[in-house]
Amino acid sequence: MILIDSVLKRHGALRAVDDVSLQINGGLTAIIGPNGAGKSTLLAAIGRLIGTDAGVITVDGMDVAAARSRDIARRLAILRQDNHLAIRLSVEDLVAYGRFPHGGSGRTPEDRAQIENAITLLDLEAVRGRYLDELSGGQRQRAFVAMAIAQDTDYLLLDEPLNNLDPRHSVALMKLMQTLVAVRGMTVVVVLHDINVAAQFADDVVAMRDGRVVHHGAVADVLTARNLTDLYETPARVDEHGDRRVVIWE
């Protein structure tokens, strides 16, 4: 369980995350909201990529502010919105970095199995030996997701992982997240821009705006025309197609 209690993160005078309290019990949770809402800041705080100014975040009872980095990394993998690396790495080397918290060598049979599994799951076999700067944006994005998967954690946090992905790889990645939840019992939290993707794949939705959580609940309760119209200040219509709900911006 991820427990966020009264968390504040300031950037100068701006309250990027403004007194957020949130409990994520499991499943696939989508975080949505307009640009600048504080989604990335909140995710980074959960993974302790940034510190906070007030409040407490625990993951399975572990206070992330006080925990050792390695203990966090064994429990939780996080993929940032923008991933840049100054060094020249192959896809395979990058994915192997995911094994770092588990000992570092990347060469034990367990390490090898996790690396191979992640490369296969993200459809990277054909480019596994290539350097990251020789990849398309979508291939590079998938390589970073594979690194996070290879980390083999109970918690996976992904910030806009569908950036640059074509429809085939977007759908495959969302289905992979569902499988990780259903088969491995993982808890996945993913920032999504496409509300229809959230509607189709998420169990729960957290809607943020101006640093605050304005809605949190099941897809059917949060993704209503009224909520979305208010959240994005853009008229939204929500249609039912069988068991799917489809958002149309007007």
Ligand SMILES: Nc1ncnc2c1ncn2[C@@H]1O[C@H](COP(=O)(O)OP(=O)(O)O)[C@@H](O)[C@H]1O
């Ligand atoms: N390092 C930073 N310095 C100053 N302001 C920042 C920094 N990071 C984010 N912000 C600001 O905090 C707010 C929330 O940003 P962010 O969490 O990235 O939003 P989102 O991911 O929802 O688009 C924005 O107004 C953004 O400009």
Ligand SMILES: [Mg+2]
């Ligand atoms: Mg963001």
